[in-house]
Amino acid sequence: MKKSKDIDEMIQQLFAGNRRAASRLITRVENETEDHHEIMKKIYPRTGQATIVGITGSGGAGKSTLTDHLIQKFREQGKTVGVIVVDPSSPFSGGALLGDRIRLQRHFLDDGVYIRSLASRGCLGGLSSATYNVIRILEAMGMDIIIVETLGAGQDEIDIIHIANTCILVATPGMGDDIQAMKAGIMEIADIIALNKSDLEGANRSLRQLQTALSVASLEEGQWAPRVIPTVSIGSRPEDLKGIDELASAITEHQEYLHTTRSIDKVKFERVEEELGLVFKDELQRLIFKGLRGTGKKRKYINSIIEGKNDPYSVVEEILNTYLIRKKKK
Amino acid sequence: MKKAIRVVIARLGMDAHWRGSVVVARAIRDAGMEVIYLGNQMPEAIVETAIQEDVNVIGLSTLSGNHLELAPEVVRLLREKGIRDILVILGGTIPPDDIPKLKAAGIAEVFGTGSSLEKIVRFVSGSD
Numbered sequence: 001m002k003k004s005k006d007i008d009e010m011i012q013q014l015f016a017g018n019r020r021a022a023s024r025l026i027t028r029v030e031n032e033t034e035d036h037h038e039i040m041k042k043i044y045p046r047t048g049q050a051t052i053v054g055i056t057g058s059g060g061a062g063k064s065t066l067t068d069h070l071i072q073k074f075r076e077q078g079k080t081v082g083v084i085v086v087d088p089s090s091p092f093s094g095g096a097l098l099g100d101r102i103r104l105q106r107h108f109l110d111d112g113v114y115i116r117s118l119a120s121r122g123c124l125g126g127l128s129s130a131t132y133n134v135i136r137i138l139e140a141m142g143m144d145i146i147i148v149e150t151l152g153a154g155q156d157e158i159d160i161i162h163i164a165n166t167c168i169l170v171a172t173p174g175m176g177d178d179i180q181a182m183k184a185g186i187m188e189i190a191d192i193i194a195l196n197k198s199d200l201e202g203a204n205r206s207l208r209q210l211q212t213a214l215s216v217a218s219l220e221e222g223q224w225a226p227r228v229i230p231t232v233s234i235g236s237r238p239e240d241l242k243g244i245d246e247l248a249s250a251i252t253e254h255q256e257y258l259h260t261t262r263s264i265d266k267v268k269f270e271r272v273e274e275e276l277g278l279v280f281k282d283e284l285q286r287l288i289f290k291g292l293r294g295t296g297k298k299r300k301y302i303n304s305i306i307e308g309k310n311d312p313y314s315v316v317e318e319i320l321n322t323y324l325i326r327k328k329k330k
Numbered sequence: 331m332k333k334a335i336r337v338v339i340a341r342l343g344m345d346a347h348w349r350g351s352v353v354v355a356r357a358i359r360d361a362g363m364e365v366i367y368l369g370n371q372m373p374e375a376i377v378e379t380a381i382q383e384d385v386n387v388i389g390l391s392t393l394s395g396n397h398l399e400l401a402p403e404v405v406r407l408l409r410e411k412g413i414r415d416i417l418v419i420l421g422g423t424i425p426p427d428d429i430p431k432l433k434a435a436g437i438a439e440v441f442g443t444g445s446s447l448e449k450i451v452r453f454v455s456g457s458d
Contacts, residue, residue: 019381019382020381023383023384024384026384027336027384031333031334032332089364090362093359093361094362095334095358095359095361095363095364095365096359096364096365097355097356097367098365098366099366099367101367101368101379101383102367102368102369105369108375109375109378115382116383117364117366117383119334121332
């Protein structure tokens with residue numbers, strides 16, 4: 001266990017932009033070491049100022065290659081960029097093969113870019129549960145922009161909307177008909193849709209379908225209208241690439257929209273609301289299981305549920321009444 | 331706590347032989363560890379990645395005869411940055427005569443051709 005003096009020193013180094021300190025603090029937060037609450041308390045005042053860009057979409061759609069180009073664009077604008085890439089953990093072994101970083105290799109030796117791969121560690125929703133905290137650490141490190149790339153998502157991995165200021169959905173041609181495009185879930189959370197691999201056959205048809213689906217959405221006056229940008233993120237020659245500048249401009253425009261309409265306040269409110277709920281949930285569960293430890297009651301409760309004598313809702317109610325809510329004595 | 335051992339696997343320099351590194355990466359993953367797979371990289375990029383990803387182990391793979399130059403360079407760069415707690419291991423076609431030189435240069439272990447996956451995994455998981 002690290003002494004709190006060491007942790008304080010690491011946090012000071014983090015504030016000065018030290019990458020090794022950032023890495024070590026991220027590991028502590030990811031591993032949920034006993035001091036991770038202390039770490040978060042100390043860094044929190046230095047956070048909240050970065051622009052957070054979320055990138056989601058199916059596996060193989062081109063999230064990482066688009067991320068690579070966006071890092072380049074932000075660097076050209078003189079901004080520092082933190083990148084978080086999430087890949088799945090194995091449900092069987094708990095291990096993970098984190099392979100997104102390889103697409104970002106031209107930025108490995110750039111002092112203005114910090115990249116961290118996270119395994120989802122059993123968390124559903126396209127992110128890992130540590131993602132919120134890791135973003136805060138990168139903010140405290142002084143990153144201007146933080147790109148969060150979710151794991152290859154399907155239709156409902158939409159946690160990113162609670163975190164990102166701007167959400168980009170990466171789609172590819174031939175992903176289904178216009179009804180797919182109108183379904184609820186992941187299509188709804190996008191501020192910008194990148195129709196990647198738009199040099200493939202069927203791209204025009206997919207573009208029209210996406211535009212149609214977006215055009216029938218009812219928007220309030222002045223509300224951001226999500227847009228589709230055809231992109232090509234891989235090419236042997238620079239001129240083979242397509243839509244990268246447009247994508248970067250759309251992000252800037254969306255940021256301007258958030259600030260001029262004060263929608264950014266709502267985004268920030270929702271981010272903290274989500275964060276608060278998560279911390280509550282984790283901490284409450286931890287406290288209660290800690291309180292039950294050694295009493296044998298947890299086992300008894302579980303067995304009584306299996307035997308049909310009890311159910312999870314009654315057990316939780318009973319425990320909360322016993323341990324947490326001190327009712328007034330009559 | 332949800333701890334995991336983290337490992338960077340890279341092919342040293344321009345080495346084109348990919349299968350060994352991928353098989354080892356997969357075995358380490360299946361043993362419950364988190365592998366950051368890098369493909370071909372030079373020592374500077376490998377070390378910088380190891381720092382940003384806060385790994386316990388750097389696994390290098392080479393079959394092209396560059397091991398005596400590039401593998402010690404990885405260790406040297408780590409030491410230069412004051413890092414002593416990341417293990418560097420090497421796999422591939424390494425002539426037995428070179429192993430003492432590599433170990434003297436700070437390579438923690440060398441796994442030549444024919445090394446069992448089990449042995450590699452055991453070494454890496456004992457790194458914590």
